[in-house]
Amino acid sequence: MKIYLSNLLLACAVTLLLACATASERPPLSQPPPSPAVLNAMGYDEVVQVGGAWVAANTPGAFNPRIAEATQLYPNYWRLRFEIGHEGKLVDVYFDGARREVVKSEEVDGVSAKMLPVK
Numbered sequence: 665m666k667i668y669l670s671n672l673l674l675a676c677a678v679t680l681l682l683a684c685a686t687a688s689e690r691p692p693l694s695q696p697p698p699s700p701a702v703l704n705a706m707g708y709d710e711v712v713q714v715g716g717a718w719v720a721a722n723t724p725g726a727f728n729p730r731i732a733e734a735t736q737l738y739p740n741y742w743r744l745r746f747e748i749g750h751e752g753k754l755v756d757v758y759f760d761g762a763r764r765e766v767v768k769s770e771e772v773d774g775v776s777a778k779m780l781p782v783k
Contacts, residue, residue: 706742706761708734715744715757718766722782725749745772 706714712731719729726748733745740761745754754772759765766782 706740706764708736711742711759711761712744714764715742715759715766716746719746719748719755719757719769722769723748723755723771725753726755729755 712734716729716731719726723729726746729746729748731744732747732754733743735743737743737758742759742761744757744759746757747753748755755769756772757769758767760767768782
C-alpha cells in the first residue's frame, strides 16, 4: 500500500508540474478600453480648428480669425479668444468639447462685451 501511495503522489506531482510548465494559448490580458470621457475629450488643436471655423462662419467680418488665447476652464470646456479684422477686434467663444458645440460667444471691446447669438 505504501508503494502504491508513493507512486500515486509521484504521478500527481509530475502531472501538476507538466500542467504548469506548458504555455497557455490564451492571448495576454489587454489594457481596459479608455473611458467615454477620454474618448470624447478634444485636444487644443481640434478645439482651435473647430472654434475658428465657427467664428469665420458666424461672425460678420471674420473671414480669417486668428487665435489669440485658448484657456481650458474645466475638463473639456474651453474659452477661445480670436482676433478678427484688422482693427484688433476680439471674440470670445465658449466651447463644450463633450457636446462638440459652441455654448456662447461674445465680442470683446476693451472692458465691455457684446453678446452674439449662437445659431
